[in-house]
Amino acid sequence: MNWEIIPADTTPEAWRVQLEIYRRMPPSKRLELALRMSDSMRELVASGVRARHPEYDEQQVKFAVNRLLLGDELFRKAFPGVEIAV
Helix, strand or coil, X not given: CCCCCCCCXXXXXXHHHHHHHHHHCCHHHHHHHHHHHHHHHXXXXXXXXXXXXXXXXXXXXXXXXXXXXXXXXXXXXXCCCCCCCC
């Protein structure tokens, strides 16, 4: 991660404080946080897919999320024959 880039919605001072909090966390806590953030991001992406495609069942939502996260080329390799709009 490039620590030089400050998120647009964060002041430089708040960013420095946040980085210090991350640095003080034990590795296991940072991993737990990263996994929770990843789960939250996947659920946010899935919510967007459901909003655009209310007709999709949960399997179709999962395929669409995977396509968005993997990109078209890797998705086609991982799930040959699956055609899903995102």
